[in-house]
Structures are given as C-alpha cells and as structure tokens.
Amino acid sequence: MARQPTVSDVALAAGVSRQTVSNVLNAPDIVRTATRERVERAISDLGYRPHASARRLRTRRSSTIGIRLYPFAGGISGAVLDRYVHALTENAAERGMRILLYTARTPDEEIEQFRRLTDGADVDAFVLTSTFHGDARTGWLLEHDVPFATFGRPWGDDDLGDPQHLWVDVDGAAGTAAATKHAIAAGRRAIGFLGWPSPSGTGDDRARGWARALRSHGRSPDGLRWAVEDDLTAARAAMAGVLTGGGPGPVPDAVVCASDSLAVGAHLAAMDAGVHDLLVIGFDNTPVSEALGLSSVEQRPEDVAVGTLDLLMGAHGTAVDPSVPRTGTGHVLVEPRLIVRE
Structure with a gap:
C-alpha cells in the first residue's frame, strides 16, 4: 500500500x-x-489529508457542528431542509468537519441539547433552522458564547447590523419578484399572490417581492392577495372560491405562491374549475412542482449550506473559529432563481 x-x-x-x-x-x-x-497546491497535488483525531487532540476542538434533525412531517416542501442538511454534511466533510444530528421536540428541549453537547465538548458550533422572532435558542447561545449560524434571519431584530447573530437566508422577496415579472412578461394582467397569514417573517417577505414588482410596473396589488395555512387542501378550497368570482378582487389569470404546497392547491383548483390557462408559480422547486410542470422559485439550499460554513469557518477555514465571521459580514443572502416550466 x-x-x-x-x-x-x-x-x-x-x-x-x-x-x-x-x-x-x-x-x-x-x-x-x-x-x-x-x-494548498502542494496539499492538492500530493493528496494530503490531515489526521483528524490528532488535530482534535492538538486543538481541543471536536471538529463537529450540531444541527437538529426535525421529525418527518410529510407534505410537499420538506425536501428543501433535507437537501440543506445533506449539502451541509457533504461540504463540512470536504473541510474536515463532521455534522452531528440531534433531536428535540420544542425550543426548550433543543436548549437542553445545547447544554448537554457543549458541556461534553461534543460540538464546536450549532446550525439552527426554523428561526422566529424572539427565538430563545439564539439568546441562549449568545449568552453562553457558543458559535452558531442560522438558516433564516432573526426576524424583527437587527438583521443586518448584529455581527454576533450570523445568518444565511434566501432572498424570498427577490424570488417572488422574479416570478411576478415573468408573469407580466407572459402578458398576464391580474397577478395574484397566495401566501400565509400575517405575521409571518418569511411569508410577508415573499409577499413584499410580489407587491413591489407589480408597483414597479404601474399595477396595484389591491384585492389580489389571499392567505391560507401552508396546506394543499386549504389552498385548493381558497382558490376555488377566487376562480369562480367569489373573492373581493378580480379573477386572476396568474398566481404567485409562497410555497409549492400552495401552488399545487391552486393548480388543482384551476383544473377543477376548468381554468386551464391559469399561470401558477410556486416556491421551493420541489419534485412535485417538477412532476406537474409548474414553474417554481429554486431556493438553492446547496449555496445556503456553503454560506453557512463560510460564516462559521471562513472561506478557507478548517475549523470553527468564532473570530473569523465576526470580523466580516455577519450574514449571507442567497439569490434564488426562477425555474420556468411551460
């Protein structure tokens, strides 16, 4: 050998x-x-690989990042988080890091996991998902000076100015704006938005992109926004009423949706009503939207994973270093792309 x-x-x-x-x-x-x-060229040419165990003993670091494994919830849009965790694991391995999965049913249980894993020096940092305003998890990590980054911005806080709370997110407003502009270019006149009830940080952000794009083309969004929970059946029922003229606004000839679950519901409602030319655009670009031939906004979770590791480790880092990201940009906003299917 x-x-x-x-x-x-x-x-x-x-x-x-x-x-x-x-x-x-x-x-x-x-x-x-x-x-x-x-x-780095010599390392690549020789195929050198650092001895991970020796490095951990020398640096007293675990070379491990913890992330919560959420229970399988079914539905259409869960594939995005699965792709993100897979990409995070793959890219971490290329940087000599490992991903540790843990479970928790509530934020309080997750904080207990933080305490257990940090007391045992089992992880160097955490990645959090499903962020929300007033998130107690980020408060605990900041208080105990544990490095972390979140997939999702700290809604309601100083998103751009807080160098301690590192976050990566997808520019949802840019995604729905691109979808709306595509509908305008396709000659659609009444372009609606099917989203989630307010307040919703992510949902309201996506609605803003739609409204902004309409106004930039001299159109009003009034009477063209509908809100339901992220549920296919609820979306189908809501759009059935809209398409039969039961809503307060005009009957749409295009609908931009906050998720693929809502888009599939809108598409099925259109089929039920015999409206075969309704342009429906989803968000998340799941396998379901691809199977049905629906256009959808691609979140690019692989790029989100790379951005997460860059914040925690630096672009060329081989270990989590709390001083690296705090000396530069504290966030990464990934530009999504519209996948058009006709």
Whole structure:
C-alpha cells in the first residue's frame, strides 16, 4: 500500500516549514495569500489529508457542528431542509468537519441539547433552522458564547447590523419578484399572490417581492392577495372560491405562491374549475412542482449550506473559529432563481 503523504512532504513540496503548513491548515488567515496558495497546491497535488483525531487532540476542538434533525412531517416542501442538511454534511466533510444530528421536540428541549453537547465538548458550533422572532435558542447561545449560524434571519431584530447573530437566508422577496415579472412578461394582467397569514417573517417577505414588482410596473396589488395555512387542501378550497368570482378582487389569470404546497392547491383548483390557462408559480422547486410542470422559485439550499460554513469557518477555514465571521459580514443572502416550466 502506498505511503500516505505527511506534513513534512507538503512542506518540502511547497518550500516552506512544517509550521507554515500547520498554519495553513489551522489558521489560514495569518498566512500570506501567495504562500497559502502554494501550500494548498502542494496539499492538492500530493493528496494530503490531515489526521483528524490528532488535530482534535492538538486543538481541543471536536471538529463537529450540531444541527437538529426535525421529525418527518410529510407534505410537499420538506425536501428543501433535507437537501440543506445533506449539502451541509457533504461540504463540512470536504473541510474536515463532521455534522452531528440531534433531536428535540420544542425550543426548550433543543436548549437542553445545547447544554448537554457543549458541556461534553461534543460540538464546536450549532446550525439552527426554523428561526422566529424572539427565538430563545439564539439568546441562549449568545449568552453562553457558543458559535452558531442560522438558516433564516432573526426576524424583527437587527438583521443586518448584529455581527454576533450570523445568518444565511434566501432572498424570498427577490424570488417572488422574479416570478411576478415573468408573469407580466407572459402578458398576464391580474397577478395574484397566495401566501400565509400575517405575521409571518418569511411569508410577508415573499409577499413584499410580489407587491413591489407589480408597483414597479404601474399595477396595484389591491384585492389580489389571499392567505391560507401552508396546506394543499386549504389552498385548493381558497382558490376555488377566487376562480369562480367569489373573492373581493378580480379573477386572476396568474398566481404567485409562497410555497409549492400552495401552488399545487391552486393548480388543482384551476383544473377543477376548468381554468386551464391559469399561470401558477410556486416556491421551493420541489419534485412535485417538477412532476406537474409548474414553474417554481429554486431556493438553492446547496449555496445556503456553503454560506453557512463560510460564516462559521471562513472561506478557507478548517475549523470553527468564532473570530473569523465576526470580523466580516455577519450574514449571507442567497439569490434564488426562477425555474420556468411551460
């Protein structure tokens, strides 16, 4: 069996000291760019892989990031979080990190998991999902100085100005604005929005993008917004009334939806009513929207995962370093893309 390359081999190939190689692996920001790139090329050419166990003993870090595993809830839109966790795990492994999954039924139970995992030094940081205004989980982590990042912004707080609360999110307003502009370009005149009841940080943000795009084209959103829970049956029933002229506003010829669950409900209502030319655009680009041929906004969870790790580790980091993200941008806003299906 071929001998595995060592730090000494990398140092010799790059023309640097063993300590410089160690710095590139563990503290790349202190190494000059040209030197770091030379060492990284040598690492790649030789196929060198740091010994994870030895590094953990040396740095007293677990090289592990914890994230909650939510119970399977069924429905249409759960695939987004599944893709995110998969991408996070895959990208973390490429950076020499591991993902630890834990379960909790409530925020309080999750905080207990934080306490258990940090007391045992089992994780270096946490990634939180399903954020909400006044989230006690982020408060506990900040109070105990535990590094973390969230998939979802801290709705209602200082989203852009707080360098301690690191977050990655999808620009939902940009996504629904792109969907609305597509409907306008397709010649649709009455473009409605089917979303969730307010207040909803994510839902209201997506509604803002739709309304903004209409106003930018000299159109009014009045009477064209409907709200139901994120449920296919509820969306189908609501749109059935709208399409038969039972709503307060005009009958739409296009509907931008806050999720694919709502989009499928709207599509089925249109089929029930014999309205075969209603343009329906969803959000999340799930396999269901693809199967039905519905256009949908793609969240790009793989890019969200990369942004999460960049915040926790730095773009070239090999370990969680609380000082890295706090010296730069405290958030990443991922631009979604509209997947058009005719």
